[in-house]
Amino acid sequence: MKEIQTIGVVGAGAMGRGIAQIAAQAGLRVRLYDTSAEAVASAREALRQTWDKLAQKGKLGAADAQAALERVVAAGALSDMADCQLVVEAIVERLDVKRDLFAALEGVVAEDCILASNTSSLSITAIAAACKRPQRVAGYHFFNPVALMKVVEVIDGLRSAPEVGDALAELARRMGHTPVRAKDMPGFIVNHAGRGMNTEGLRVAQEAVASFAQVDAIMREQAGFRMGPFELLDLTALDVSHPVMESIYRQFYDEARFRPSPITAVRLAGGLIGRKAGEGFYTYVDGQKQVPAETPAPALPQNLKIWVSPKHPEGYARATALLEKLGAPLISGSTPAADALIIVTPYGEDVSTAVSAQGLDPARSVGLDTLYALDGAKRRSLMLSPATQPQWRDAAHAALAADGVPVTVIQDSPGFVAQRIVATIVNIACDIAQQQIATPEDIDRAVTLGLGYPTGPLALGDALGTTRILEVLKNIERVTGDQRYRPSLWLQRRVQLGMSLLEPAAA
Ligand code: NAI
Numbered sequence: 348m349k350e351i352q353t354i355g356v357v358g359a360g361a362m363g364r365g366i367a368q369i370a371a372q373a374g375l376r377v378r379l380y381d382t383s384a385e386a387v388a389s390a391r392e393a394l395r396q397t398w399d400k401l402a403q404k405g406k407l408g409a410a411d412a413q414a415a416l417e418r419v420v421a422a423g424a425l426s427d428m429a430d431c432q433l434v435v436e437a438i439v440e441r442l443d444v445k446r447d448l449f450a451a452l453e454g455v456v457a458e459d460c461i462l463a464s465n466t467s468s469l470s471i472t473a474i475a476a477a478c479k480r481p482q483r484v485a486g487y488h489f490f491n492p493v494a495l496m497k498v499v500e501v502i503d504g505l506r507s508a509p510e511v512g513d514a515l516a517e518l519a520r521r522m523g524h525t526p527v528r529a530k531d532m533p534g535f536i537v538n539h540a541g542r543g544m545n546t547e548g549l550r551v552a553q554e555a556v557a558s559f560a561q562v563d564a565i566m567r568e569q570a571g572f573r574m575g576p577f578e579l580l581d582l583t584a585l586d587v588s589h590p591v592m593e594s595i596y597r598q599f600y601d602e603a604r605f606r607p608s609p610i611t612a613v614r615l616a617g618g619l620i621g622r623k624a625g626e627g628f629y630t631y632v633d634g635q636k637q638v639p640a641e642t643p644a645p646a647l648p649q650n651l652k653i654w655v656s657p658k659h660p661e662g663y664a665r666a667t668a669l670l671e672k673l674g675a676p677l678i679s680g681s682t683p684a685a686d687a688l689i690i691v692t693p694y695g696e697d698v699s700t701a702v703s704a705q706g707l708d709p710a711r712s713v714g715l716d717t718l719y720a721l722d723g724a725k726r727r728s729l730m731l732s733p734a735t736q737p738q739w740r741d742a743a744h745a746a747l748a749a750d751g752v753p754v755t756v757i758q759d760s761p762g763f764v765a766q767r768i769v770a771t772i773v774n775i776a777c778d779i780a781q782q783q784i785a786t787p788e789d790i791d792r793a794v795t796l797g798l799g800y801p802t803g804p805l806a807l808g809d810a811l812g813t814t815r816i817l818e819v820l821k822n823i824e825r826v827t828g829d830q831r832y833r834p835s836l837w838l839q840r841r842v843q844l845g846m847s848l849l850e851p852a853a854a
Contacts, residue, residue: 348514349459352376355422355434357448359383359390362437362465365493368394371415372407373522378431380422381438387421394419397494428455433518435487437465445469446477453479461511463487467538468594471504471531481506487515488535489524490797498796499524500535525796527789533598536785537797540804542595542605543772545588548576549608550831551767556760559628560638562768565755568726569719570765571801577628578636584621585611603831604775642756644748645741651676653746654683655690658705662692662717669721673749683707688742692717694815695766695822697759698732709734713743716763718811718819727754728763761826762819769807770819770832776804777835777848787849805848813842 354370356363359381367377367390381387398412407415428434434452436445449462456462462484464474475484486502501515516526529535534542548562557565563575580588592607599605614620614627621627622636629636653675657663670677670690683689689712693701698714701707714730721727727747731740740756748754757764776794780787791803800807808816817834824832841848 348461348510349432351432351461351514351518353378353431355380355428355431355452355456357381357425357428357434357436357452358438358465359386360437361491362489362493363435364390364393365491366435366437366465366489367419368397368415368494369522369524371418375418375522377419378422378427379419380425380427384421384423391416391419391421425451426455428452429457431456431460433461433463433515435463435465437489440466440468442469442473445474449474449484450477459483461485461514463515465489467535468533468591470533471502472506475504475506482508483511485511485515486529486531486535487519488537490537496797497524498537498793499526500529500537500793500797501526502529502531502535504531525792527785527793529789529793530782530784532782532784534595536779536790536793538591538595539779539784540772540776540790540794541798542592543775543804544572544576544768544798545580546592546605546607547768547771548580549610551760551764552577553608553610554760555758557755557757557764558639561755561757562764564641564726564753565728565757565764566768568753569716569724569728569755570769571719573799573801576768580611581621581627581629581636584623585615585627586620589615603829604771604778606831641753642744644754645745647745647749648738648742651742651746652678652684652687653690653743654678654680654687656683656692656701656705656707657681658701659692659694659717662694662715665717665721666690666692666715670746672722673746675746675749683711687711688713688739688746690715690743693822694718695762695770695819696826697761698730698735699759700761700822700826702732710736711739713740714759714763715743715747716765718763718766718769718815725752727752728765729754729756730759730763731756732759761823766819767823767832769811770816770823772800772804773808773811773816773848774820774832774835774838777808777837777841780805780848780851781835781837787851791849808838808848813838813848817842 353376355378356367357380370377401407402409402412471486475481485507488500490496499519501512503512519526559577563578566572566575589611596605619626625631655666691701691714702709702712709732716728820832820834
């Protein structure tokens with residue numbers, strides 16, 4: 348393969364100009380084409396402003412900024428792409444239009460010129476099928492904004508020559524991006540792995556477990572994510588993310604793990620699409636997200652006794668260590684005293700299932716989520732059964748908030764909020780690995796860089812304990828009867844064999 352020095356970018360919209368930017372900054376000559384000449388002119392103007400700003404901030408020399416701009420050349424026609432070693436398309440997301448473009452490009456460029464698509468939802472194999480030389484076609488999926496999102500998915504279509512993907516990966520590194528390699532499957536890696544957070548957050552909301560803001564607060568402050576599902580959906584906006592949810596679900600032939608929610612369908616129809624509309628899961632006043640005030644912690648009742656179920660040894664240890672630290676009036680014994688608050692620490696079960704299995708009084712029972720270490724966590728989740736009485740809810744809330752750490756009180760849910768969302772995220776990533784859509788390392792790399800998760804989902808599963816994640820999923824599946832939670836074979840086998848989720852098959 349020839350060293351790539353001149354690239355064509357077709358489509359001068361948000362993505363095309365971003366790709367042109369990082370390519371020109373890396374010293375490549377860029378030929379920028381768009382059916383709209385104004386789009387090319389406005390892209391060059393936007394690039395000039397970007398580079399001027401970078402130069403003002405001292406991040407780029409003034410001469411380098413000027414040179415970068417000179418390297419981006421407006422192409423008046425597709426035929427101007429003749430000397431390119433690579434053409435990347437970032438045009439409208441329509442298979443027929445992309446196919447026509449690639450067929451036309453084949454008549455212009457040299458035999459060994461690579462044709463790449465920035466599509467996020469179409470099959471690379473399907474785009475390549477219109478080409479005489481489909482082996483030269485691959486996916487090159489950048490994220491928005493291209494210059495800041497330092498990851499790119501390199502997608503091998505069924506007929507893509509491996510050297511084509513290798514060359515794209517090498518070029519990505521030259522442009523300062525991290526390439527990850529993916530098979531041509533719906534959603535590739537990032538949009539596939541991203542199904543977990545959104546669809547499970549929506550299920551939690553649909554079951555009336557907690558409000559949108561409560562779910563987000565738990566995911567941020569208990570599970571350590573930068574954003575919760577509803578903050579994320581408000582940012583991407585439902586006019587973009589609802590169709591993606593439907594499309595990936597359909598492309599996997601109604602795979603329960605990706606099942607979308609009528610919540611977003613209704614909100615989209617009503618125009619409550621997110622931040623850009625001023626109203627989504629949150630309302631925005633002057634661009635500021637409005638968050639409803641939290642219920643303050645009640646006063647601790649006198650003569651309270653607290654009994655923690657020893658059923659789950661780790662949960663018991665975590666709960667009692669915390670309560671002791673908070674100076675809570677703990678009592679011991681194999682069964683609770685008749686006038687004690689009961690705390691259960693289930694994994695993947697709701698309070699109703701846990702107390703009925705353990706023969707405990709539901710009126711006095713609450714659940715405490717102990718999946719994440721309680722020590723140092725910024726938020727705690729307290730769960731009620733439908734029979735839990737308000738005075739016992741308030742007593743538990745008061746005892747658990749004694750040091751001022753906020754407590755979110757949620758309704759009954761198999762797996763609380765964090766357990767079920769996190770287990771779903773890990774499970775989907777495991778299934779991506781099982782299908783060999785990407786290597787385990789690339790899955791984690793793609794998700795940390797593309798979705799901004801604090802750790803990759805496979806490393807997260809290892810850190811929380813693979814056996815525990817499997818237990819959570821099996822219990823949610825049993826309690827709900829929903830295939831959505833069936834554990835991936837990748838996870839099951841690695842638990843059975845004591846392997847890391849990041850470990851591929853040995854042979
Ligand atoms: P955009 O709407 O901002 O820009 C598309 C540009 O392509 C427009 O300037 C339009 O005039 C031009 N165009 C349309 N048909 C053309 C044709 N046949 N030949 C030449 N130019 C043509 O779109 P955006 O957001 O830049 O997306 C472009 C592609 O990148 C799509 O395939 C999209 O799926 C993909 N993508 C978009 C992401 C995003 O967040 N916006 C993220 C990752 C991929």
